Amino acid sequence: MKKEVSISAIKEGTVIDHIPSNVTLKVAEILNLDDVAGIISIATNLPSKKMAKKGIVKIGDKLLTQDEVNKIAVIAPDATVNIIENYNVKRKLKVLLPDIIEKIVKCSNPNCITNNEKAETRFYVLNKTPLKLKCHYCERAMNKEDIVLL
Amino acid sequence: MAFKNRDVISINDFSKEDLLHILKAAKSMEKSRPNLLKGKILATLFFEPSTRTRLSFIYAMESLGGKVLGFDDTKQSSLQKGESLWDTAKIVEKYSDIMVIRHPVEGSARLMAESSSKPVINAGDGANQHPTQTLLDLYTIQKVKGTLNNLNIGMVGDLKYGRTVHSLTNALSHFNPTFYFIAPEALQMPQNYLEELRQKNIKFVKEENLMKVSNKLDILYVTRIQKERFPDPVEYEKYKGYYKLDESLLKNIKNDLKIMHPLPRVDEINKKLDSTKHAVYFEQAANGIPVRKALLALALGKIK
DSSP, X not given: OGGGTXXXXXXXXXXXXXXXXXXXXXXXXXXXOTTOOSOEEEEEXXXXXXXXXXXEEEEETOOOOHHHHHTTXXXXXXXXXXXXXXXXXXXXXXXXXXXXXXXXXXXXXXXXXXXXXXXXOEEEEEETTTTXXXXXXXXXXXXXXXXXXX | OOOTTOOBOOGGGOOHHHHHHHHHHHHHTTSOOTTTTTTOEEEEEESSOOHHHHHHHHHHHHHTTOEEEEESOGGGSXXXXXXXXXXXXXXXXXXXXXXXXXXXXXXXXXHHHHHOSSOEEEEEETTXXXXXXXXXXXXXXXXXXXXXXXXXXXXXXXXXXXXXXXHHHHHHGGGOOEEEEESOGGGSOOHHHHHHHHHTTOEEEEESOHHHHGGGOSEEEEOOOOGGGOSOHHHHHHHTTSOOBOGGGGGGSOTTOEEEOOSOOSSSBOGGGTTSTTBOHHHHHHTHHHHHHHHHHHHTTSOO
């Protein structure tokens, strides 16, 4: 518990733990938390037993749905998500890769329309492990090592 | 699936039943239907030059009684002023009932189709898709062989960058073919296509020497080694002219082999083969007419 004193516990809301440190801020961005009224705490470079360094995002007064949680699957597939009510863990959610990934990923094909004109990206998941995506527009398949976030 | 208002963007959007339905509609378009699309307007947006495809669409539309407007030179268009394709589609839909687009950027036709409330036909988006070419290839095979099923299909030339062979491979996969991919290793069919074939349990053979497998083939699909698709001009120099088909091929083929080519050819097929019963590439190009007529009439809801 001592390790987590840097960000306080929340009464109601969602705690996303075990985020790879380097994508913590990206996770917060993807979740689009601009309209959340409660307190949002973001901590990164925290020591962790499971991973080298981890990040945590705590979102007060907002219970994420499974669909919302799934948005972070590309960058933080092993994150743990706890829904908190009255300071207790009410539910745990797994991060599941959706069948379609929208907006988050950049197409690796420089000649794809999404890299030439303002267009939201969309990818179909061809394979979950190892991750393989197919661009809705140029139809190119992308392997995990080619995946770049927007 | 209903065809009215349906876009034609990628051959992969069509099921086996869809493909067969389009081919049947194309056959019905072999007869003259001079008033079928009377009062309809086709916009042809060619951001990249293409003589044959464009003329074929214009001919198809006009011989069905429709009218055509458009451009084939971006110098004339607002693209020079930086207008987005999204906006272009929004404008053009006000002037036309259906549009055909060719654009060098991959996925451009899909984006325009999403912007436009009118049906959009992709006439080639860079190295990605050219579905009307694939449909006329299927139509030709069906016409000259009487069936699409269980054929031995040879593909020779640039199988790595050639979009026609990629799309045709996907489309023929519905019909239990055996593929013979004839190319030097550097120009062979990309791994992801081979992987898809394995998953679908479709037999294929990779071979560099055409003469070793030529006697097995029902169809030989020849492609040009396209300079514009090569990222490295040195690579291109190495492989241009790698396959040149001439009369020596005739010694080792089935009697009813048919030779196809999406055209234009450079020197892959010697002119001496043109007059043989095996050559069907000019007929193939002409088959673009009934196929494109059918797609226009289906999308405009004038035939079912």
